[in-house]
Amino acid sequence: MTTHTKVPLLDLTRTEPLLQAELREAFERVLRSGQYIMGPELTAFESECAAFISAKHALGVSSGTDALILALMALGIGPGDEVICPTYTFFATAGAIWRVGARPVFVDIEPSTYNCDPAAIRAKIGSRTRAIIPVHLYGQSADMDAILAAAGDIPVIEDAAQAIGTKCGSTQVGALGTFGCFSFFPSKNLGCLGDGGLLTTDDGSLAEKARILRVHGAEPKYHHHVVGGNFRLDALQAAFLRAKLPRLPAGTAARRRNAAKYRECFEEAGVVAESPIDVGAGEIGLPFARRDHTYNQFVVRVRCRDELRKWLASRGIGTEVYYPVPLHEQECFASLQHRAGEFPHAERAARETLALPIFPELSDGELRHVADSAIEFCRRSARG
C-alpha cells in the first residue's frame, strides 16, 4: 500500500448499493405516508428492536442521551439523589444524571476492559444512591453479573449506546438491567441518518411511564399529570433503521473479523504487551478478548499515544482519542470537587488509549497499512 493512501477512522459513505436502494425506498414510503411523527414505522421498528434485543418493551427516542434522561425521569430521580457511573465514558452518561438534577458519583474502571469496576461501585453505594449506570464501553460488555449483584434492589440503567448486539452470557446487553439505553448516532454500530436512540425495559409500568414522558407527560393528549419532554424518534429515522437492522449482524461479524486480523498482525510482529495493561515503550496493549465485544471501537493502549497518533496521521490514517479527559476532571463538574489522581485507571486510560479504524467496510489492504504503520512505530520506540 502506498503512503498516499488515506484510511479514515470511519467512512459512512461506503454504504453498499443494495442498502442505499433500501434507504431510498424507506424515504419514499414515509414521504408517501404523510406521517412523520409516531405512527406505524415507529411501532414496527420498536417491535423489531424488542425482538432483536429480547426486551419486552422498546421505545424509539430522540437520542441515546434522551434515552438515559428518560430512564432517570421514569425512575423519578432528581435533586438530592445520587447516581453511580464511570468517570471514563462519553460525556452523556454523566450529563444525563446532571440534567435531571441528580449528582453523578464517579467510579474508576477495570484497567483491562475500560468498563466500570464492580468493586468500586459497591464501595460507592450509599443511602442516596437511586440508580447505577454501567457503560458497555467501545462495544464490550461490562461485568454485569457482578454489577447486578452489587446493585441488589437499586435500579441499573445500562448505557448500551456503543454496544447493540453485545451479549453478556446468553442475554443481550440492554436486557439485563432495569433499563437499556441505545444510541443510533451515525458512528454507532446501528446508526441512523441523524440523531436517534432506544430505551428498553421488561417492566410494563416503567415502559408506560417512559412512553408518557416521551410526549411531554401527556396522557391522554393535552392532559399532563407529569412534566415530560419531546423525546420522540422521527418516523423517517425509524424507517431508515428498519432497513439497516437486518444488516447489523453482518456488520458486527465484519468488525470482529477486523479485530481478529489486527490481533493476528500485532501478535505475529511480536509487539503485543505481555499484560495489556502494562505496556512497554515499543508495545501495544490489545482489547481484552474474553468478554463479548462488538467493536464499536478497536482501542489499543500505547505508552507514547500522542506520538503514535501523529505517526499514523502522517501516513494518512485517521484515529481518535476516546476520551482524553475523564469526567471527574471536566470543568462543568468542578463543584463535585474531585482531584487528579483519584481515579488512576481512568486517568491512565485517558493518556494511553487510541482508537484505530475498525468499520465493517475497511479493506484488508487498509487494515494491513494501519497495522504495519503501528508495528513500525513500536519497533522504532523499542529501539528508543
Ligand SMILES: *Cc1c(COP(=O)(O)O)cnc(C)c1O
Ligand atoms: C453515543 C453515546 C451516548 C449518547 O448518544 P447520543 O445518541 O449521541 O445522544 C451515550 N453514552 C455513550 C457511552 C455513548 O457512546
